[in-house]
Amino acid sequence: MEHDTHAGHAHHTHEDHGHEGHAHEGHAPGIGKVSWSMAAQATLHCLTGCAIGEVLGMVIGTALGWGNVPTMILAITLAFLFGYSFTLRGVLKAGVDLRTAIRVALAADTLSITVMELIDNGVIAFWPGMMEAHLTDAMFWWVLAIALAAAFVITVPVNKWMIGRGKGHAVVHQYHH
Numbered sequence: 001m002e003h004d005t006h007a008g009h010a011h012h013t014h015e016d017h018g019h020e021g022h023a024h025e026g027h028a029p030g031i032g033k034v035s036w037s038m039a040a041q042a043t044l045h046c047l048t049g050c051a052i053g054e055v056l057g058m059v060i061g062t063a064l065g066w067g068n069v070p071t072m073i074l075a076i077t078l079a080f081l082f083g084y085s086f087t088l089r090g091v092l093k094a095g096v097d098l099r100t101a102i103r104v105a106l107a108a109d110t111l112s113i114t115v116m117e118l119i120d121n122g123v124i125a126f127w128p129g130m131m132e133a134h135l136t137d138a139m140f141w142w143v144l145a146i147a148l149a150a151a152f153v154i155t156v157p158v159n160k161w162m163i164g165r166g167k168g169h170a171v172v173h174q175y176h177h
Contacts, residue, residue, distance in 0.1 A: 039160035042169035046112045046159075047152050049086040053078030054120065055144070059135060068131050072124075076117050083113040087172060108172045115158050116151040123147035 057078040061071025087105040092098065124130050124147050133140035162168030 034160050034164040036156065036160060039156050039163060042159045042163060043112065043116075043152055043156045045086060045169070046083050046109055046155070047116060047148065049083035050079040050113055050116050050120070050151075051148055053080065053082035054117075056082075062135050072121060076121065079117055080113055083109050083116075091172060104171055107167070108169050111162060112155055112159055112168060115155045119151040119154050120147045123150055 054075045057075025058071060061074050066074070084105045087108050088101050091101040091104045096104070124143065127143050127147075129139065130143045133143070159168055163170045
């Protein structure tokens with residue numbers, strides 16, 4: 001019995017350091033071990049890459065005088081690219097070959113980034129006047145902040161659910177030292 005308690009404690013120590021669970025824990029007992037903090041850290045990791053890509057896409061599209069649709073497509077594309085690249089960088093740093101690292105990044109981030117982009121871009125698209133706002137308008141930046149915050153709040157439970165089933169950012173954990 002003491003051994004089980006110690007093993008559980010060791011796992012919680014991993015959680016406290018931001019590791020996203022074990023890829024092998026796809027069964028029900030692993031679900032209870034996923035903390036909200038761990039899910040929030042995984043979500044923040046994805047959100048950082050997404051936000052960088054999205055803002056860069058909006059800046060480029062605006063600078064080139066593109067319309068809303070091509071600018072949004074570029075922003076979403078770059079959000080995925082930057083979101084994946086953050087995970088890819090960490091996995092490659094662990095000495096994994098590029099092909100495996102790409103598979104890990106796709107498995108870890110696709111659902112998370114997709115949910116974030118749907119929420120974020122939904123808020124932007126449906127907020128009155130936002131699609132006409134320019135980068136120099138204060139409204140552009142505060143609505144973007146609200147959209148990113150909404151994406152974060154809605155994606156945290158998605159990541160918690162995925163990590164608890166050994167999916168999402170749980171796949172990245174095995175490459176942490």
